[in-house]
Amino acid sequence: MATTSPKVGILGCMGRMGQALTDAVREEGSLTLVAGSEVSVHPLVGGVIPGTDVMITDSAASVFEAADVVLDFTPPGNTADHAALAAETGTALIVGTTGLTDEDHAALDAAGGSAVIVQAGNYSLGVNLLVALVKDAAAKLDTGFDIEIVETHHKHKIDAPSGTAIMLGEAAAEGRGVALETVRTPAREGLTGERIPGSIGFSAVRGGGVIGDHDVMFMSGSERLTLSHRAENRRLFADGAVKAAVWAVAQKPGRYSMKDVLGL
16 A cells, blocks of 8 residues: 555546546645546546546546545435545555445445555534534533424535535534434434434525535523534535545555544
8 A cells, every 4th residue: 555645536526526626636745646537428538637637537437446535425326436446456445425325334444454444424624623522512502402304405415414414413422422323313304293302303494506515503491502603605615635645555454534634
């Protein structure tokens, strides 16, 4: 595994996040961008990533073969295949895809036996600190405080609730010593009845060009505490992913998160 000037590949290199990742890799200084891929119908397949001499291919496999670490923020649906490629080639994989299924997580766990896998619902430093704060608040505030998580994203986002909202819900549940699956309340509609004590609710808002807003509300009968994060641009996620890439190439195979990268 390379320890100096690691070679980086980007899946979905011409998407909104792919372009932010490309800029972040090039500006980081210690990484070398060597490969990028897009869907076969993309008009730039066969050309180069703008501003570089890196060819854009429609083969994810070729990206894994060329790189020491691959950044994957592509839409859900191919994560298990990418995990298998990471395991086959021993290439570190940084996964920012959200909306992952249980099968996706199982594939990432399996790949961690022979490759470094970093997966997070959000690569922002601020969000990962927020996760720690939410866990601590949930542990200190009893079930007399209802917990509600509200997330807002741009109109193009295809999954809900967001991966970050799930991270925050898991942190709140962990703080209370329960599994999120047992207390989670999905989006409400119709005659839902009264709120179940101890439940954790989720609401998703979609519209415009909002990069990502997350609010975790702790509400009792007499007061309300809100912990919030606002993403101003996608670059903060790209910078976090690049930080994870630099960290990953020095690690042993395994399944990791941004908490490991940041030492939280």
